[in-house]
Amino acid sequence: MRSLRMRKRSVSRNSPLTKRTACDCEVLRMHEHKSFGKFGDSLLSKAAKLAEVLAELEGFVEEGSKKSEQKRLAQSIRGLEEAIACLNAEHENVEAQKVNSQELADKLLAKMKEQVRTLLKALTKAAEEKVHLAQSATQLLIKCADGSWKPNPSSESGDDTAGHLLNELASMVGSGAVCKHTLKVAQAAVKDNPNSQSSALLQFAAVRSKDAESGAHRIFRQHGLAVNVTIDRLDLGNAPVLKSFPFIKLSSWVTYLLDHNLLHKLTGIQDELYMGEVLVEFWARYRALFPQHDLWNHSDIDLSRAIPVYTHTDEGRTYKKRPLLVFSTHGCLGLGTQPQHRAQADDHMVDGQDIPLEDSEMNMNFIGNTWSTHFIHASLLKSVSDDEPQAIPGMMKEYAADLQTLYNVGGTDSRGQRRVWIVHCGTKGDLLALSKLGSFTRDYTRMPRAGQSKQLAVGICHLCQAGREFEDPAGNVPFEDVSSRARWHASMHQEYPWQQMPPILEGVPRNAPGEEAAFFCLDLWHCWHYGLAKVFVPSVLLVFQETLIPGSSIDKRLEWINDDWKAYCRSHKFAAHAIDINKDTLGYSGSNFPAGHWNKGAISATLMYYLEFLCTFLGVDSTAVNPLHREIVACVYFVVLASFHKSLLCFFTHVYAHNSCSKHP
Template identity: 30%
Template sequence: MSRPDISKSLARFMDEAEALGCIFFSVPQNSLSAGAVLQHAIRRVEVLFSKEEPLIFKIGWTHDPIWRWSNSIYGYKYARDCWAGMIVLFASHEPHGPAFLEAALIEKYQSNLNVRSGGDTVKEDACSCAAAVRVARDVVSDIGEVAASSSGGLSALASCSDGHLERDSHRLIAKQLKLSLPVPISMLAGTVFPTLRLRDWMDFLIHRNCWHVLCGLVRPDADREQATLREFWHRFQQCHPDHEVFRLVDSMKINLARTAPLLYHGDEGRGRRRTPFLVTSFHGLLGRGIRAGLQAQAKAGARKEYTKLKPNFIGHSYTNRYLQCAMPKKAYQDDFVFDAMLENAAAEAEYMWKSGIRHRHTGAKYWAVVLNVTGDWPWLVKAGNLGRSFSHAIKNLKKLKKPPAGVCHKCKAGQLEHAFECMESRNPSWLGTLHVQSPFLDPPSPLTSLLCTRSQEADIFAYDLWHSWHLGVGKVFLGSALAMLSNRFHGRSVHARFAGLNSAYFTWCREFSHPPILTRLQPSTIEWEISTNYPKGSWFKGELTTTLGRFVRYMTSGGSNESPMMDLVGEACAAIDSCIRGLYEGDAFLPSETATQIGEQGLRFLRRYSALADMALQFRQALFLIIPKVHVLQHVFLVDLVLAADRGPWVLNPICYSVQQSEDFIGRNSRTSRKVHPTQAARRTLERHLVLAYRKYCDAGLLVEGRD
């Protein structure tokens, strides 16, 4: 575009753009053909990708660039915090050329979008039953009844009753077409709410030749399944020699070679109108591993073991999680219903170790033992009816009216004589109070009847490392670390300094190929609009904690930090990254030497964190807040790793109790609940889950469609 070819307003816009230094004009000559213009645009975009990846981008065109730039409603000129750069690829006096160029570029680069082919407006595969029936009726009316009758279900779907579309369509899909898992729906005792019993799930797995899923295997292999389970229980006995399951073995009541270890999980998702929606499930403790661990072992050339024992993190959550109940807040806020759900879980667990399931054809008997209850801390408190938890942390000693109950259900930490904040100690006072005082309120939770080491029932309720670090202490620690790091950058305000920190973060992400996850790093990211507030990460993605931790570690490495506090921050980042990485790269059982090394790195982090909190208090800075979850980390690092390693050759990896995969399971079922009528949400969610899970079992090769 030459100056004589454009208007004064457009020339003024170009002058403003050049002055900004972030808008570039790369317009081809007017004489080029349409194909040459397209090739020019593609080359320019590819060059941009090679220089700036990863990046978020948008392709678009406007018929009025002056208005799009300068209007005060949504003009780019007044939204500078929403974009970092702009390239003008083509300009024309008519609208058709830019429109076709935009369509061609979007078609080429739409694979870069995290959406289905067709654009943002294309909906997911799921739709309402009413919509499916409506489409079926339209098709039948178009092709006729005779042609529709040969389609295998089309006519039946079109004939569903208008008043019972969900019920009739489910009967068609599940009972006639057999496109649902054959797991019967039962009722919670004394209630009108449905459940999927554990015994029915185990019966399905056994008779559909899917037992190997509970052993962490890809395909059925009876000998390998038994060898794997036998080895698991051998190592588990070395960790927990007094567990009740081994008394059953001594009395010849179960065969551990055909006994699967299970966990019970529960948590709330987001239901209709953002109301809580509870989802509970069982899942195997053993699985196919963690992707990070498999990659690390492959890189190291580790030998593949015949009896591999790995955590359960790979595969679609519908194929390795077994739904028990799904109900809205209105249902389970009644204590009677919630207790009935827990009693059902405990009764089913008892049935599986006491009676088991006998294979109808081979006569072989299979058992399952629910070892632990997992989930975030609020779920453990509610499911266990615990009297000691994070909610009893002392907030103000001067206003204390009665002795505090304590913050930990396994020990007396948080009581007056046993402070949970002494995380720098290798021998805290609470260490001698493990299992001394019962944490259970009356009446005790039905889940306390699960098999365990008697007098240590509190260990049934296992802490979750993912919520404790990635969505807990990690957010608090990194919030303070980023607040301190922002002071390295020039600026008279917090926002100005964070602009420099944001630039450094995205540069680091590009250089080391880390997905930034964030669109912008700013004070609101750590809830630090006012420096007198304790900073804390506002994100809800655990992966971001890992990424930001490695960024802070990079920024504090090299030994040229501006203060001793920044040196401690760097040492803390290195220690916790080594610890968490070691856990994720390990198998279900860690050799005692490895467990000691990992635990020591975790304790090193806690000592640095404690020192940082002391220094912040000394300098009167609102940084490095100590929250009850630091005690959870100390329990994991000190008790579950370092001290456990002294008792035997193997240590059960605490990562087995982490709930990332179960959180995905909860999210999926919660979304399903938002697509059904609220009065029937509990039953319809179970019904739809069985239909959706059937498809995932077929996709995974666990079932053969049309035969099962």
């Protein structure tokens, strides 16, 4: 036994046995990661097969079946749709976990490297401090020897230092750090020096890890380290959580920002005098775009103090992964974008010179922590809003009433000395969120499911009649037609997409009479990156593989594309591990319309970069023999819009590099 223990001790961490074990663990982790990916692909494959069965079943129903079988067939169709949705959701979860695990591994590796660098710096600093301490000790001994040293009284509580530490911890949380991590920092500080810490820090360190989130914020509020903004209580329904629902009015935020000289959080401009000049220029450009806007008839508003804002509605997740609706407001103007700053740094024509305001770009609101640039009003669990449908309209009614006051009268600081006006320019979000806010009768969920149906489709767009069907098929408005002469062009703003005016529009200034629906802004990210691109990219790749890609079968050709895609990502430093290009990820079954199965909008952007590269590599341009290839090039390079002769990617890059407000608001 003794010899066995000695043998165990002799195995060090640097021994070949330990290294071999580490390598085996790494190989095992790679195999598990690969198996996890195969599991996700199998889920996607099953969903595709079920979709084929569903299409055949719907075709059977459309061809005509006995009335006695109609109900049973309808139930079967609903069951299949639910099964497909479940499989797709599980696949997205698997893919998300796959990406997250890879990103976590990359972050851990980067963190280890950073810790090594930090440790080396700390060792160097410790050595320098040791030398300094020796010198100080020598000087102290000399002073003690000649009697010139006298002790200085100091505070034994350490409140200043410890209070400063608690302030730093609060700043860490405000910057997005997890409360549990900041709690560990506080506990380590108390453990190192328990007798010289303030009571506040001791309270913070005593919070249980399970209660880190609520306990940390409770102590921050107790010691004045939280935002002191008024929280109102609303009665939005019968559920207990809705009887006294917490809601922060925008007027409360405006008062807080004015009191603390933080108005630049709504405009991105520190100097209020210059802010006034920028706002006047902004509204001049806005007037050029919307000459019939109601704002121009409101002579009591000082445009140099009128701040344009958007509302934003999005779905988040709680700590228990429950869907959560988040409603907030942010300024139209901000600090710009990172691509814009890089473009300005590379622009030698500017060279630090001041650009006249009328020629300058106006910064979009993309830089900065969203906690400090987007001002939250409320969050509501999806389960609660589903059970209480009147909750969201009630909340929007309260918000609209507050905005109406800020527009007509303005908001002031707590002393009533400084005043600003707030102009609500629109509300943003994905199509589902917009449909909920506006109670739309026309939205994307009402898309026709077959070539012909018994119930006429009402349309899929809240701005026009696209997708609407009539008794006479000659009057139908095809939503698939994206040409410059499409029928839906003439139907813009001809009919409201709601039965009654949405509460959020009460008192809101209109762009033009009858164009209230334009207040619900389409979101570029959701509509393209997470929407149309997931149809466009798979369609292009499947068209290219038919004639332009080498291989004896579609699987071989897609394998060639996948290898080329991975090589492209490696050479351009993109995250190639995000997806594999195959039948499942492209949503290809042979009978259904292809639709990409990935859950990251950034993947769509990377794939668009790859398409641009692939067109060049394959020699596909506007002179291609195949007319379909010419159409694809027209889409990829955005020639379909006459005023743009850059690629679709260049257009998006231009938007973010030069701001959407460069010549227009």
